[in-house]
Amino acid sequence: MAETKPIPQEGTFAPWTDPQAVPLIRFKNVTKRFGAFTAIDDLTLDIYPQEFFALLGPSGCGKTTMMRMLAGFETPSEGTIEIDGRDMAHVPPNQRAVNMMFQSYALFPHLSVYDNIAFGLKRSDMPKAEIPDRVQEMLRLTRLEQFAKRKPHQISGGQRQRVALARSLAKAPALLLLDEPLGALDKKLREETQFELMDIQEKTGTTFVIVTHDQEEAMTVASRVAVMDAGRIVQVDTPPAIYETPNTVYVADFIGDVNLIEGTATATGEYAYDVSFAAGADPIHVTECEADIADGSHVTFAIRPEKILVTREQPDDRANAVEGTIIDIGYLGNLSTYHVELPGGQMVKATMTNSSRISRRDYSWEDKVWLSFRASAGVVLTE
Amino acid sequence: MRRLSWFNATSLTIGFAFLYLPMVILVIYSFNESKLVTVWAGFSTKWYGELFRNEAFLDAAWVTLRVALISSTLATVLGTAAAYVLVRGGKFFGKTLFSGMIYAPLVMPDVILGLSLLLLFIAVGLDRGMLTIILAHTTFSMCYVAVVVSSRLVSFDRSLEEAALDLGCTAWDAFRSVTLPIIAPAVISGWLLGFTLSLDDLVIASFASGPSSTTLPIKIFSAVRLGVSPEINALSSILIGFVTIGVITFSITTKRAVVRRRREENAT
Amino acid sequence: MKRAALILLPYSWLIALFLVPFLIVIKISLSDIALAIPPYTPNLDLSAGWQGIKDFVSQLDFDNFKFLTTDDLYWKAYLSSLKIASISTFAALCVAYPLAYGMARAPDEWRPTLMMLVILPFWSSFLIRVYSWKAILANEGLLNQLLIAIRVIDEPLQILNTPTAVYIGIVYTYLPFMVLPLYSALEKLDASLLEAAEDLGCTRFQAFWLVTFPLSRNGIIAGCFLVFIPVMGEFVIPALLGGSQTLMIGKVLWEEFFSNRDWPVASAVAVILLLLLVIPIVLFQRNEEKQREAEG
Incomplete structure (x- = not known):
């Protein structure tokens, strides 16, 4: 009935089973403390290019801290984080080829949808003349063409979510971080959007790291899921493996x-x-x-x-x-x-x-x- | 979790130093032995003694206090009524004019308010004295009370009043037993605001007062126009002390009330 | 019935003590000065009936307003008020913005205390706060003593009784009016917007300039109006700190009334001052309403 372990096959996307594959992100013995509180505890993890990687856990488990360290808003207390083989310790957020989609979307309320999407491009080395084309492309990708001139408060929650996605993808980052990207949407819209996200991830070939507390969401979208508890990763595996062969009572109980x-x-x-x-x-x-x-x-x-x-x-x-x-x-x-x-x-x-x-x-x-x-x-x- | 950056720490320090240094200096120099306010000649409390022997100041202080108490109380009644009418009164004839008259005194220069009231008092033949100052102060204080109270009324849930009516209250009962306790903090701050505005007012009182009644600000103004005097420093220090103690007590009690309410809410 | 009483009480008070006095000011501004008690003419004589009212209206004229245009004292006073109010509003903005920004970025548990520290001076006497600068700015005052002691200057600067002293006094006394709306605008600002800007490639300064500053626009506008409008009619500050060379319209009105006893001209000055203020007041109201709509 249930297969116990995914067997790597030719043509299947499973770089983590290939010892030759080079990870995009390497967490090496990373610890992060806030005062006396340890948010991340000696964590080691590799994430590969083009993965759709989910960090799953209850609130306070450290998943958001991991994401913020990738974006550059927090620095590890100990250990190193490498992106594309480069130690990110002293690289500020505005110089990382990493973009983030915020949980609150963080759309600039004084700028139109178009200007929100163009915001990052204007601050990149992209020639001015190419920016409109790129913004159009992003608007098309997220089906927002007719809303380009609107302000964020003039569009629906689902549209706002797509603007946030378009904005963070516009600079074609090597890595996209999504912080509870669907948390603010109702159930039906969330399910539709999950498939849209997967579709966009596949089209752009960007590596996605998603943070979520919703296990169904993680299972649906991710190529691999890391289940976290109290600053540690309990299990990293594909969704079927996590579901069928949990390695601890915690994982078994948390998923499904x-x-x-x-x-x-x-x-x-x-x-x-x-x-x-x-x-x-x-x-x-x-x-x-x-x-x-x-x-x-x-x-x-x-x-x-x-x-x-x-x-x-x-x-x-x-x-x-x-x-x-x-x-x-x-x-x-x-x-x-x-x-x-x-x-x-x-x-x-x-x-x-x-x-x-x-x-x-x-x-x-x-x-x-x-x-x-x-x-x-x-x-x-x-x- | 957030810590202040050096930039923010510097701007806070400079900003608050600017706000407080002049007053601190004033208080320090009120204890100066010398008559010259700019030269320090040793510690002394003699100017406070002088102040309490100066009957003109004491009389003016007494007038000011009475004016402030009466006018702020009248203004609180009128202003609360005005706020209630504005927010809950529905439509009535001349409502725009009414709300205009509430807001206009807040932005109108004092000199114009004072001038117009004085011309009125002369036109109707009212002798200028304490009564005219009270009338003048009540008029502008009630507008401040109305604004403070109406902002509280706007934010509170109308269904509370409706529930009271539903449970058998008359409109007056509902106001007294539900609305008033809820807006009480705003009514009290409105009263305090009216009280301090009245204590503080120089311009309007100058127009509205007669030779028989002088308020403290008028007295201070005519004294300091000529120059700095250590007696005024002493008087100012006393006033600053009162206000500081008053505001701190008030904010601590309201903070306690908030904390207690939050604890009660959490307990249930 | 009770509702009618509730409406009537504050309504009639305001009509009697705000609207009617104001109409009297307008009426007197159209009257002529006279050596009498009250010192103006005509007086409304209702005993003469309709003819009395007609006579009364026919005697009103705009002579006082014409007079204001002939004597350049008034022009200069209006212009000087406008200039002083604009410059000091801008100066107050420059002082208040870093302060409000620092408050909004301060740890949560500090903020109520910082708020109280800003409001506290507002509760203590305005007159005393203006007066406190007299001892500091005087020729032999503390500022000059300090500057001489640290060898910045050799002899005392004349600051008191100049427009500079007025600017300092205005910025000082009106600072809370500027800080509070700025603080409430900056405090509402979602920190994730700044992180998003940095994430999209902004430096800290660019993030401030492109996100924080435009989003605090409403606070800036509100604060500027809250300072500009009352400063236009300010009397105490120029009277105490400005000396004889600082012209401001509030002071001119006061002197016209109390020193020259020219009530019609004083009333005309008041009417013009109010007309000048109508535009900023209306703009301010509209800004407030727009903001309320945007939030509601």
Whole structure:
């Protein structure tokens, strides 16, 4: 069902698997302190050209500080940041081939859309005569041609977002930083804009680094996602890998919905373990587990709700099956989530698609049902 | 988190030095032994003693205080009514003229206000004295009160009043039990503003006063026109002291009130 | 009923003590000086009925205004007021801008205190603040003593009783009026706009000139009007610091009234001063409204 690791293939964009590839950005043991507070703690990270890289984490995890260090508004307390092989320690923001799209957009309210986009170009070495063409090009790219003469307060939020994008892309920076670029938009517009962003990133070939606290957004747009917590990077990987094989309970819990079942592990073969979580209950059988776990150690078994099948009868083709009682049903339209209590009192969420109309409801409260999943459906986490 | 750059620190230092040095010098020289205000001849409080023996000054101070208290209180009543009418009164005949008359005195030079009031008092045959100064001061103070109070009225949520009416208040009840407590800080600052403007006013009072009643600013003005005198320095220092203590107390109490309100809001 | 009373009370007060006096000023400015009490003619005689009013109106004329154009004292006083008000407004802007900028960039927890420090002088007596400069600017005053002590000059400069002293006095007393609107405009400025400008290739100074300065325009305009308008009619500062050689229209009006007892001419001077101020006042109101709309 789920592939556990992306296998690099010919023609796939995955420079991080290629030992020959040269990173565009290198964070080397970077630490940033504000007074007694450590915002970034000994962080090392490479980002490659043309990546769409997402920094994901809750507020206060240090993601914005990382972005501001790339833009040059903050300098590391320790360690170095290299862009294109050059140490950026003493390069001020106005001399970096890096542009930023601000969370508030920071559009100049006294300038028109056109002048906002031309602002950076006028301060570059671009010949004056070429500026109008470049601005037109950016207006076309972001579909803003008819708004060129308007002031920022005369256009909608989505249009403002596109002006901010056009302005930061106009100088064709080697690296574009996006600080919660879609945070101010409503859900529908945000989804549309995500695809627009990906499209523009692909067209321009610019390296994008996006900061977001919205995991769906990160998963949709990014080629790789770095999940951050308290100034450290917990996991860097492609969206499928982050989702399917989180390396810690923190990542599993932060990305999407997950059932976390604590228990004790016993090895049963190569890459195979049993996790016993309650006295009297059958242990969970797990295969394709890459971690090396000592017998008897305390572990957490993580499994996504959609990997669990809910049936009335006991299925015979699945490695794990357990009977429980439905406590609650959450109806979401396309999906239903069942909250099922196992005999030991453990609660488990299982999601089923509603493939038929609701007229005949299969399950109801207090029903006894069987929950089943494959041995490779979940992961065993040690931290 | 932000720290001041040297440029900003310098401009703040120079700016505030400019604002405060002259007054500090004035206060220091009020303790000067010498009659010459520009030569330091040792510490002395004798000018304060002289001041308190000078009955003309004491009389003028007493007149000024009474004028300020009465006119600012009258102005607060009239100005609050005017603000309420302006913001909540709906449409009525001559509203533009009314709001024009509220704002005009704020920008009109004092000499014109004073002149016009004096000509009125003469035309109606009113003897110039404390009454005419009170009338004059009430007129311009009420405009300041009206502006201060109306800016508070504009910013507060009308639905609070509507809720009071909905819960059975009469219009007057709603004003007294809901509106007034909310705009109270503005009404108080309006009163304080009127009070200090009245204490401070020289030009209008000069036009409106008669020989029988002289206010302190008129007295000070005629004294300092001739030159600098250590007695005036002493008087000025006392006034500056009063204002400083008053403003600091006021801002600390309002700050406390804000902090307490915020804490209560957080607690709930 | 109560509403009518509420409207009527402040309304009638303002009509009686603001509008009517003002109409009297206009009327007297059209009358002639007379050696009588009151010292002008004609007087409205209502007992003569309609004929009285007609006689009264027929005797009004513009002689006082014509007189103002014949004596170049008035011209000079108007022009000199205009010049002093313009120069001192500009000087106040130059002093206030760095101060307001520094305040707006100061740490959050300092700002209420800094605000209070700016407002505090405003509450203490205007007269005393002007007076405090007398001892500093006098020939044997502290400024001259200091300048001689540090060998900048050899003999005292004549500052008091010159226009320079008036400029200093105006900038000093009206500084809060300039600082407050500037501060409120600069404080609202989003710091990310400056970062965006730097990010797009501006130096700090360019960012100030291209972003901060244009965005504080409303504060600059408001502050300039708040200083310029009252300074035009200023009396105390030229009277205390300006000496006899500084002409300002407020002082001329005062002297016309109290020294020459020429009420009709004093009234005519007042009417002209007000007409001169109408333009900046209207412009100021419009600027305020525009700003309110932009924010609302």
